[in-house]
Amino acid sequence: MRYVSTRGNAPALDFAGVTLAGLASDGGLYVPELWPTLSPDEIGALRGLSYVDTAVAVMAPFVEGTLTREELRGLCDAAYGAFSHDAVTPLVQLDHDQWLLELFHGPTLAFKDVALQLLGQLFERFLKGSDQHLTIVGATSGDTGSAAIDAVAGREGVDIFMLHPEGRVSDVQRRQMTTVGAPNVHNIAIRGDFDTAQALVKAMFNDASFAGRFRLSAVNSINWARLMAQVVYYFYAAVRLGAPAKPVAFSVPTGNFGDVFAGYVAAKMGLPVAKLVVATNVNDILARALANGDYSSRAVVPTPTPSMDIQVSSNFERLMFDLGGRDGAALAGQMRSFEDARAIRLTNAQTQGAAGLFVGERVDTDEMALAMRHAHERSGQVIDPHTAIALAAAHRHAEEGVPMVTLATAHPAKFGDAVERATGVRPSLPPRVGDLFDREERFVTLDATYEAVSDYVAQHAVPRG
Numbered sequence: 001m002r003y004v005s006t007r008g009n010a011p012a013l014d015f016a017g018v019t020l021a022g023l024a025s026d027g028g029l030y031v032p033e034l035w036p037t038l039s040p041d042e043i044g045a046l047r048g049l050s051y052v053d054t055a056v057a058v059m060a061p062f063v064e065g066t067l068t069r070e071e072l073r074g075l076c077d078a079a080y081g082a083f084s085h086d087a088v089t090p091l092v093q094l095d096h097d098q099w100l101l102e103l104f105h106g107p108t109l110a111f112k113d114v115a116l117q118l119l120g121q122l123f124e125r126f127l128k129g130s131d132q133h134l135t136i137v138g139a140t141s142g143d144t145g146s147a148a149i150d151a152v153a154g155r156e157g158v159d160i161f162m163l164h165p166e167g168r169v170s171d172v173q174r175r176q177m178t179t180v181g182a183p184n185v186h187n188i189a190i191r192g193d194f195d196t197a198q199a200l201v202k203a204m205f206n207d208a209s210f211a212g213r214f215r216l217s218a219v220n221s222i223n224w225a226r227l228m229a230q231v232v233y234y235f236y237a238a239v240r241l242g243a244p245a246k247p248v249a250f251s252v253p254t255g256n257f258g259d260v261f262a263g264y265v266a267a268k269m270g271l272p273v274a275k276l277v278v279a280t281n282v283n284d285i286l287a288r289a290l291a292n293g294d295y296s297s298r299a300v301v302p303t304p305t306p307s308m309d310i311q312v313s314s315n316f317e318r319l320m321f322d323l324g325g326r327d328g329a330a331l332a333g334q335m336r337s338f339e340d341a342r343a344i345r346l347t348n349a350q351t352q353g354a355a356g357l358f359v360g361e362r363v364d365t366d367e368m369a370l371a372m373r374h375a376h377e378r379s380g381q382v383i384d385p386h387t388a389i390a391l392a393a394a395h396r397h398a399e400e401g402v403p404m405v406t407l408a409t410a411h412p413a414k415f416g417d418a419v420e421r422a423t424g425v426r427p428s429l430p431p432r433v434g435d436l437f438d439r440e441e442r443f444v445t446l447d448a449t450y451e452a453v454s455d456y457v458a459q460h461a462v463p464r465g
């Protein structure tokens with residue numbers, strides 16, 4: 001399997017290459033040269049398989065030429081063995097047709113562990129035996145940071161620099177990043193919002209002289225390996241609810257468009273997906289883009305769902321590329337216009353292509369709280385605010401006879417204050433997070449300027465050999 005850049009001007013790479021690179025050298029994102037497919041019989045054969053067996057079957061075509069099935073299985077065993085639930089991503093029934101897919105049983109209590117625990121294994125595998133030192137630079141709205149740090153803390157040959165927007169992540173999220181004592185972990189609080197932090201990271205990748213001095217890598221969902229790992233649970237859930245004979249719908253709380261793009265990949269691979277509900281909070285660029293092609297970025301409004309407080313969704317570029325005829329030069333032009341004007345109109349091919357599968361839904365804070373109360377009172381489920389955004393959106397699309405799966409992306413205790421406000425219940429942190437509130441925090445706070453951040457990274461990173 002080979003991977004090409006969405007902007008058409010970077011070398012095609014194999015799976016190991018895209019995993020280590022993250023972002024393509026032309027500023028684009030890597031996607032498989034073609035979508036592998038599973039036949040209905042092959043999908044039917046997934047029914048009853050364990051999570052790891054499902055993962056191997058779904059991911060094998062993407063790693064072909066780089067890893068054998070046995071090697072892939074070994075990495076999946078190591079990645080998913082650390083989850084606190086034997087099903088890894090269990091389904092929970094809410095009512096007749098509504099389901100929750102719990103993705104938060106990993107070490108840092110959010111769905112990002114599903115991808116990042118595997119990514120940590122992949123990095124170690126691909127760096128073994130080389131004298132290369134990897135400098136991971138990332139921006140987080142909260143959950144990527146803790147999951148990425150957990151996945152690489154203490155590993156040899158890797159340093160991680162994680163930028164988070166000061167004061168805009170929850171206490172649990174911040175402490176999960178800043179109380180990890182490993183010397184290869186560097187936390188930076190940025191005086192700005194998430195989009196600013198993400199732009200600073202992109203600027204380091206695009207600075208040829210900086211990128212020449214350090215072997216940079218990304219753990220944001222721009223890294224293809226993360227999306228690939230997320231495709232698995234769409235299959236895992238759907239076959240348990242009747243696929244391939246019956247289509248299944250999903251509602252996905254969306255920020256960077258990574259998780260829901262993985263659902264698109266599952267559909268491209270042949271999984272019968274009835275609908276992908278792209279649920280946003282009031283930061284609704286995606287809901288607007290999908291409704292009428294208005295892809296324009298506004299100021300970010302802080303909400304109780306910080307992981308979705310995003311107005312530039314990196315992975316949307318992958319969808320625009322695929323729906324726009326995979327024309328890298330055209331897409332590069334479109335993205336340049338967006339970077340200049342912060343606003344573009346999607347092409348007809350893009351809007352019509354998206355309309356076949358996606359539907360965008362904006363959910364405000366009141367509706368979110370209502371969905372949390374509803375889940376608690378009617379189904380006995382305490383859910384986190386991000387999940388509640390998607391559940392509220394799922395209710396709008398309930399269709400008789402079509403199972404609707406809401407992706408539960410975080411453990412409610414990660415956002416305990418918001419949950420308590422809505423439901424009166426204070427969810428307790430599971431024992432696996434230990435003495436989070438007693439450990440010492442370690443981070444620096446920097447101005448949101450390229451100079452401040454790149455200087456800090458340069459002073460603390462290991463240059464190329």
Ligand SMILES: *Cc1c(COP(=O)(O)O)cnc(C)c1O
Nearest residue numbers: 143255256257258259307409410
């Ligand atoms: C990251 C995150 C999201 C958004 O996922 P994307 O892949 O960025 O769309 C939603 N909910 C939670 C809890 C998250 O951590």
